[in-house]
Amino acid sequence: MQRRVNGAITALITPFRDDTIDTVGLMTHVEWQLLSGVDGLLACSLTDEGPVLTEPERSRIIDICVELAEGQVPVIVATGTNDTATTIAQTRQARKLGAAAAFVTLPYYSKPSQKGLVHHFEQLADNTDLPLIIHNLPAHTAIDLASATIARLAEIPTIIGIADGSGDIARIGTWRPLLPERIGLYSTHDASALAFIIAGGRGSFSSAANIVPRLFHSMQLSAGCDHLAAARLIDDRLRPLFKALAREPGPATVKHALSLMTGMSCEVRLPLTGVEAETDSAIQTAVASLQPDCHSHALSPSTFGLGL
Structure with missing residues (x-):
């Protein structure tokens, strides 16, 4: 039976040192996320700098996530490109490496x-058997899903979710009646994640969860259990962090916050660059306000039983 994707899913970062994946740093980071109770891991997405990863790097990242997760939580892999054939190939590879779903x-x-768009996803479904979660992010793709398209995509049996990064909560009310129960709605917009869940969303793919996995999971869990007062208190605490991270492109700001907390390298690959001074100041203030909730665990590769 297909495992349902719910709750707080961390859109992972890829730590680099000298333009090479910091394997130990990645393993430590993934284990921290798992120990903090997140409900899933998203690998090779925009937050993971997926567009600039080589195929061997993608495979290594997926391998690490799948092996460390040990089936406890689903590992979802971003496979979408602007080429249908490449998207099919990357989705097949994710399936081969043990991914639970593709994030497209x-x-x-x-x-x-x-x-x-409909034909793109029809071809993907016809040529792969991995469950699919569609990611709608108009700010990055310059296209948006129309309601009629949502209805047609709902007929594709391997589609299990639609993730929206627009921050428009009203979309839930418009889209939900068009979708069967198997298709969940997810947010990829941290600042509106709580409102999205309250309005009927099934979960959130979060960049901020890299920094505060336990808090973000607690907020999602509280909202899902209708403990809305507790969820709103956590959301209020996280708002300065959400605002600081949104000042510049996600990978750079998230890595900068982690570098302040854990000493992880904040290196990003061009065309991304490090954060500006004002963003650095905002992130420092936000992170300081959340201590000791945002901290890392001192773990070594031997903890994981993985070879390097």
């Missing part, structure tokens, strides 16, 4: 028609 962004730059 709408084809960027090409700006296909709504008809083209």
